[in-house]
Amino acid sequence: MPKTAGIILIGNEILSGKIADANAAYLCRELRELGVEVRRITVIPDEVDLIAREVAEFSRAFDVVFTSGGVGPTHDDVTMEGVAQALGTRVVRHPHLVELLQRYYGDRINDASLRMAEVPDGAELLSGGSLRFPTVFARNVYVLPGVPEIFRQKFDTLRERFRDEPYHLRQVFVVIGESAIAEHLNTVLAAFPELLLGSYPEFSNPEYRVKVTLESKDLGYVEAALAALLDRLPADAVVKVIQGR
């Protein structure tokens, strides 16, 4: 079984269309490269009870969970409270974070900035690389900030924790429509039931009409399935076969 992940984006600004999230797409690509299966993404408002409910469900359902957003010093930054509630605990001020914040803010430190020292009781702090502030980790939940630059910087320091058996990807580009290949896909899937098989039509690309993706963590399996598919497709329908991305 591949390692599974869930992603929780927290922020009214995404739901109200003010900001287009970039973190989920980035994380999906990175985790796939690492061999991790993302099973669900959810986008929810900055509301403690909703965050708690989603985090609790994701934490039970998936091996690892990532949250994005809601970790600053203002009224709408309630992710830590939500995560704490999900894990049946409360937030506490972490002395090491207090120290880091004091060093960063100096005389300008106030109650609002000290909110950023609050973590779910029992959480670990994960330092690494050139991070100014460590990543908060509680049970199987990594709490990441919404700002894309910092989100990526933090994920970079965590990346190797998640590495698993890689997926092997093959892509077949055809110039006939989805309806014309559907039966062949079904036949291949009947012979290779564990194959991850995708079919993506393209309506404005002059080079091909459908991209078919075949994936498995078992290299022999995906190669055999690819051979079976190419064997069935009309030879002049296939314009290109690619290994990997």
Added chain:
Amino acid sequence: MPKTAGIILIGNEILSGKIADANAAYLCRELRELGVEVRRITVIPDEVDLIAREVAEFSRAFDVVFTSGGVGPTHDDVTMEGVAQALGTRVVRHPHLVELLQRYYGDRINDASLRMAEVPDGAELLSGGSLRFPTVFARNVYVLPGVPEIFRQKFDTLRERFRDEPYHLRQVFVVIGESAIAEHLNTVLAAFPELLLGSYPEFSNPEYRVKVTLESKDLGYVEAALAALLDRLPADAVVKVIQGR
């Protein structure tokens, strides 16, 4: 109470990082403009039971639900089955869709293409504009395709169904940090508890450090809250105030 909406994106290709979704961000912007509150977005795999579970929950929780993806002729297009199961019914072949597909495909029609005539029993077909195929609508669920051009084309024909009282937005750009304004935001929120108040730090913009957004469907309320905020902020901290987007 504003009208609420939920968005369900269906597709392994998003979760596996092959495609970055564009439909949710588009729909959030459009619905906000129309005065509709998007309460949740979920991204799930092409699996009937998962689709059924999410659609059932969203359909109960929100006034309108939009699904994106999983409506083609291949094995991984199982949205209609999922929606049907969520609504306690099954899929049936709709005679009008069969007719449209026969006209479109002519002699090349086959079982795979006829899958696209399947809809949840009792669903309505919504025609409009220059749509080649109508939109499937069942209970409060609009079933839209994943391909962005067609998704937008279909939403355009539906748009006026969702128009509600507009949100009034004011944006204040400040050159001091979030920690320094947090207390002022809290004070304003205490006086205007119904205000939708957002605070968005910017780390690489030379013009400002935080964008504060104030929103309400009550124009007088948002104007009064804005005045209260500007009254509290140090005058030289505010670089710009914008009405609307």
